[in-house]
Amino acid sequence: MSELAAIRPLTDSLTMAGRSLRLTRRQIDALLMSLMLPIMLMLVFVYLFGGAIQTGTKYVTYVVPGVLLLCAGFGSATTAVSVCNDLTGGIIDRFRSMNISGTAVLSGHVAASAVRNLASTVVVFGVAFLIGFRPHAGALQWPAAIGVLLAFVLAISWLAAAFGVLAKTPEAAGGFSFFVMFLPYASSAFVPIDTMPSWLHGFARNQPVTPVIETVRGLLLDQPVGDSAWLALTWCGGILAGSIALAAVFFRRRTA
Amino acid sequence: MAYAEAREAVRELAVEAIGLEKSYGAVRVLSGLDLQVPRGSVFALLGPNGAGKTTTVRILATLTRPDAGQARVAGLDVVRERGRVRRRISLTGQYAAVDELQTGEENLRMMARLSGVPKPRDRARELLERFDLADAGRRRAGTYSGGMRRRLDLAASLVAEPSVIFLDEPTTGLDPRSRQAMWEVITDLTGTGVTVFLTTQYLEEADRLAGRIALVDGGRVVAEGTATELKHRVAEQRLDLVLADVATYDEVARALGERVVRRDPAALTVGAATDGSAAHVRTLLDEIDPDRLRVRTFTVHTATLDDVFLALTGQQAARPEPETTDV
Numbered sequence: 339m340s341e342l343a344a345i346r347p348l349t350d351s352l353t354m355a356g357r358s359l360r361l362t363r364r365q366i367d368a369l370l371m372s373l374m375l376p377i378m379l380m381l382v383f384v385y386l387f388g389g390a391i392q393t394g395t396k397y398v399t400y401v402v403p404g405v406l407l408l409c410a411g412f413g414s415a416t417t418a419v420s421v422c423n424d425l426t427g428g429i430i431d432r433f434r435s436m437n438i439s440g441t442a443v444l445s446g447h448v449a450a451s452a453v454r455n456l457a458s459t460v461v462v463f464g465v466a467f468l469i470g471f472r473p474h475a476g477a478l479q480w481p482a483a484i485g486v487l488l489a490f491v492l493a494i495s496w497l498a499a500a501f502g503v504l505a506k507t508p509e510a511a512g513g514f515s516f517f518v519m520f521l522p523y524a525s526s527a528f529v530p531i532d533t534m535p536s537w538l539h540g541f542a543r544n545q546p547v548t549p550v551i552e553t554v555r556g557l558l559l560d561q562p563v564g565d566s567a568w569l570a571l572t573w574c575g576g577i578l579a580g581s582i583a584l585a586a587v588f589f590r591r592r593t594a
Numbered sequence: 595m596a597y598a599e600a601r602e603a604v605r606e607l608a609v610e611a612i613g614l615e616k617s618y619g620a621v622r623v624l625s626g627l628d629l630q631v632p633r634g635s636v637f638a639l640l641g642p643n644g645a646g647k648t649t650t651v652r653i654l655a656t657l658t659r660p661d662a663g664q665a666r667v668a669g670l671d672v673v674r675e676r677g678r679v680r681r682r683i684s685l686t687g688q689y690a691a692v693d694e695l696q697t698g699e700e701n702l703r704m705m706a707r708l709s710g711v712p713k714p715r716d717r718a719r720e721l722l723e724r725f726d727l728a729d730a731g732r733r734r735a736g737t738y739s740g741g742m743r744r745r746l747d748l749a750a751s752l753v754a755e756p757s758v759i760f761l762d763e764p765t766t767g768l769d770p771r772s773r774q775a776m777w778e779v780i781t782d783l784t785g786t787g788v789t790v791f792l793t794t795q796y797l798e799e800a801d802r803l804a805g806r807i808a809l810v811d812g813g814r815v816v817a818e819g820t821a822t823e824l825k826h827r828v829a830e831q832r833l834d835l836v837l838a839d840v841a842t843y844d845e846v847a848r849a850l851g852e853r854v855v856r857r858d859p860a861a862l863t864v865g866a867a868t869d870g871s872a873a874h875v876r877t878l879l880d881e882i883d884p885d886r887l888r889v890r891t892f893t894v895h896t897a898t899l900d901d902v903f904l905a906l907t908g909q910q911a912a913r914p915e916p917e918t919t920d921v
Contacts, residue, residue, distance in 0.1 A: 346710070353707045357693065364695040364734075428689030432751065435655050437680035438708055593657070 347442050354438075354446020358420065359453055368416060372454060376409045376462040383528060384469055391529055395559070398471045402462065403554040404527025407547060408519060409458045410491050414498035415515030417451040421502025422511035425592060440589040444499045451495040452488065459487065474560035483557040486567070489574035490550045494518060496581035503588040521547045546573035608633040608758050608789035609654060613663035616649050616813075623649045625813040626663070631791060631806070636784050638804035639793040640903075646813040647793035648688070651762045654791070655685040668758055684751035685760045690743045691750065694736030698727050698746050701735055702753060709754035721749040725779060741772025745779060752783075759783060761792040765799060777802060797903060809906055816906045824902045831870035832895045833878055837862045842888045849882065855901065862890075870894055 362369060380398075383405065388397035421444060424430050433443055463471075475483060498514050505511035522528070524538065525547040534542055542548060549569035556563035609631035616624040624646045631637040639647050652658040654667055656676045665672045668682040692701045699718050706714035722731040725745045730738060735746055744764065751759065764780065765773040780803055783790055794800050800807045801821045809817040809824065817824055832855055837843045843862045847854055856865030868874050875894065883889045 350708055353704060357696070357704055360700065361693060361695045428687045428691040429693070431652075431655075431657055431685060431687050432691035432705075433708070434657055435680055435683060435685040436705070436708055436754070437677055 347439055350438050350442035351445040351449065354442055355449035355453075356446075358447050358450030361420070362416075362450060362454060372409075372413055372416065372458055373461055375412055376405060376458050377465050379405050379408055380462060380465045380469070387528070393530055396470060396472075398466060398469055399473070399559065400555070401528060402466050402471055402473075402558065403551045404522055404525075405462050405466075406459055406487060406554070407490065407522045407527060407551060409462060410455050410487070410494055411518035411522065412515055413451060413455050413458060414491075414494045414518055415512055416454070417447050417495050418498040418502035418505065418511040418514040419508045421447050421499050422505045422508045425503060426506075426508065430593065434593060440586065440593070444496075444503070444585055444589070447499055447502075448492065448495040451498070452491055455487075455491045455495075459484075473558040475558045476560065479557040479560060483554050486550060486553050486557070486570055486574075489571060489578075493574040493577035493581065496578055496585060500581045500585035500588060503585055503592055521545060522551070525551055527551045546570075546577065549573060606633050607631060607666070607669075608635070609637070609665070609667050609791055611650070611654065611663065611665040614650065614653060614660045614665060615662040616646075616653065616658065616660050623813055624653075624660070624663075627810070627814050629808060629815065629818075631789060633789055634784075634787050635805045636780075636790040636792070636803055638800035638807045639791070639810055640795070640797065640800045640807050641793075641810035642795060645810040647795075647810060648762055650810070651685070651760050651791070651793055655683055655760050656680055657685070681754075682756055683758045683760060684754070684756040685762070686744075686748050686751045686764065687762045688766060690747040692735045692743060692746050695734060697732050697734050698722060698738070699731040701746060702750055705750045706753040711753055717753055721752065725749040726775075739772065741768055741775055744768065744772070744776055748776075748779060756788070758789045758791060761790065763793055763795070765794070765796070773799075809903065811906065817902065825896070831868050832856060832865045832901070833868045833875055834863050834865045834893045834895060835882065835889050836891045837864065838888050838890055846882055846888065855905075865895070868894065870896075 380401075383401045384398045388401070391397055391400075393400040424433075424443065424447075430443070498518075501514045502511045505513075524534075524542050525531075525545060526542065527547060531539055531542045531548070549566040550573070552566035553563050553570045555561075556566065607630055609629060611627055611629040614624050614627040615622075627646065627650060629639075629650075639650060641647050649658065653660050654665055654672060656667075656672050656679050659673055667679050670679045670682070672679050692698075693704075696704070699722060702718035702721050703714045706717045711717045719728075719731070722728045725748065727742060727746060727749065730742060735743060738746065748761070748764070761780070765776050768776060777799070780790060780792070790803075792799075792803065804821070806818065806820055807824060808815045834856065835846065837846055840859075840862065843859060843864065847857065847864050850864065850866050853866045854864055855867050856863070858864075866878060868878060875892075879889060879892070
């Protein structure tokens with residue numbers, strides 16, 4: 339019995355993740371959107387903006403990490419909305435009266451978010467390859483790049499979950515996408531920071547998205563990543579820990 | 595020995611609340627609510643909107659903490675032993691707690707897994723059968739009618755075989771046929787030793803389902819007992835007199851004074867308390883209408899919970915809406 343009790347949060351989270359994924363699969367419009375978005379973004383950046391941006395490499399090669407992060411931001415908004423939906427509907431009372439922890443409910447949504455992001459990552463890479471993306475990553479760099487991306491996805495999904503608990507309505511929760519989709523633009527994701535006005539340099543260089551982009555780009559292109567790797571992981575770890583703590587506090591306050 | 599008996603009596607209580615108080619901001623929702631529900635019974639908390647029914651259920655189901663007072667469910671304290679209480683109860687709220695994008699069967703399987711039921715698939719199928727949803731099991735819950743969704747919701751709350759079942763307004767918004775079906779389902783729950791604790795604003799529902807009824811108003815219990823006992827609290831029988839005209843109505847109402855238990859000036863009707871015997875009815879009629887001119891017709895009524903409700907809360911009870919509303 340005690341063993342069962344110990345693994346219960348884990349099995350509950352898995353069940354909840356399965357639920358979230360099933361619900362995702364059945365929201366056809368949202369699903370199409372989340373798969374179409376990476377393709378559209380890729381094409382827009384490479385063919386519409388790409389010609390005007392000088393990055394020293396082929397633009398598609400430069401922009402792939404940025405598109406990945408933009409999609410992760412977009413996907414995380416889905417997480418905020420579905421968390422908020424659960425909390426405003428009757429189902430959270432049922433879950434709570436069944437003694438299912440808030441952590442299990444939220445981590446189910448986060449796990450599903452990770453799986454959704456994996457799918458859109460595959461799509462981004464697929465499209466990128468088709469239009470001329472040629473990475474130089476080796477056997478170790480690929481998993482490292484995916485690992486950093488996953489850390490970012492988990493961090494941003496937990497942040498979204500916390501936001502979803504805080505938001506009073508699903509519409510408000512949807513506003514999360516605005517916030518996270520803004521960050522990549524003011525980073526080295528789409529244009530080199532040197533080309534931005536100088537007053538923006540400080541923010542652009544020191545915000546969390548930049549080291550993540552630099553690390554993923556460096557790994558994919560087999561270039562030295564320098565400090566950005568540990569900076570990226572520190573940012574992600576910090577956001578993750580902070581978001582989990584905030585989500586727990588908000589959850590307790592909301593359901594008190 | 596009295597102490598031992600008292601202990602025994604407490605153990606036989608499925609729900610016990612003493613002096614529950616709860617406020618939201620400046621709004622006082624519960625002001626000293628007391629309840630005792632024997633194990634294995636069906637208990638109804640009856641009251642108008644805003645009487646504190648849902649708050650009471652939420653406290654008893656461990657979702658809300660009371661500001662003051664104590665409550666025990668299945669012998670366990672709802673605040674200090676929250677986790678253990680949750681393993682023994684189920685809650686079906688006013689808003690169906692099912693995922694519309696999952697099929698009925700998937701919803702039940704998920705709940706069975708979350709409850710740690712050994713064979714979730716079998717349990718889900720068994721419940722679909724029992725709640726007359728076997729044919730709809732593979733359809734998404736979003737396509738269900740209001741009544742089917744309520745039944746699915748109730749089935750989902752029963753996966754882990756709780757011993758105390760809380761139903762918060764189980765038939766609000768249902769059409770008469772779905773309500774009937776829901777009543778049958780609830781009636782079937784009883785007799786297996788489980789305790790059913792329901793809230794309702796419909797007298798008919800309380801009368802039909804519950805062994806004991808507590809009438810709540812303004813956050814406290816204003817009357818409690820069986821339906822029959824409650825009806826005894828107002829006049830058991832009532833003689834309704836339809837009078838000739840407005841002037842007569844006023845005169846008769848004045849003449850009867852304290853004995854009037856119902857007034858309906860629009861229908862020129864005065865209701866007087868009676869024991870229902872022919873002798874008493876004849877005496878009353880002779881007294882009021884010696885010349886046989888003032889009373890047009892009369893009827894004798896057995897008091898309904900409606901009368902009780904009106905007498906104790908000063909409000910009319912709600913009537914079920916005839917239309918279906920999907921909740």
